[in-house]
Amino acid sequence: MKRRFSKLMIFRWLLGLAIMGIFLTLALQLHGKHYFMFSFMILFSALLLVYWRFEHQPIKTTTLMFMATLIALAVIGRLIFAAIPSFQAASFVIIMGGMALGPELGFVVGATTALVSNLFLGQGPWTPWQMFAWGLMGFTAALIAHTVIGKRRLPLAIFGGLWGFGFGWLMDAWYVLAYVQPLTGKAFLTAALVSVKFDAYHAAANVIFLILFANLWQQLFQRLNDKYDFLPTQK
Structure with a gap:
């Protein structure tokens, strides 16, 4: 039964x-048109995963x-941290949330963070791509939560640093695919080199916050869960 459920989960x-x-x-x-509609489509797709999970294991109000x-x-x-380009604590929170909540809910936390924060910083054709990138960050954080990467400070910090660059590369890929013609390897490489400074800021922020606060947050989540039992069990 457990094996069948695992296959269903992967599917x-x-x-x-x-x-x-x-x-x-x-x-x-559509070259950036109707980006707000596609943002909600991404969020709707993520919520479908959550609904599917809800059918097998109801989500508690405290979890929500x-x-x-x-x-x-x-x-x-x-x-x-908006005044410092790409340096922010959002990714740290998303990584910690994904590790605590699991893949589906971790994705929703990441995707929703991009959508809501862009209400203040500005919506645009980049929004659905940021939602997808931050959603994947929360998703993958859940996958490493119970491995040596998630349980040790240095490997977790390296994971966060790599995602700082990975997030930037996903956004670079979106820009090149949407606006650069003809598509060449040189175009992707140029976009990555132009943004490397900002990706480094993002990576540095992830590393700093994870080294300083990851263990503290994990202990806090555990103490709160011992009292309120709000973290979902992973199957």
């Missing part, structure tokens, strides 16, 4: 990501409140 993840990929491809074809709190903290963590 729903792949299906959800495939649907999001279709929406992102359509967004590319915890998610809302994390999203609010991530948005604040992005806004307070």
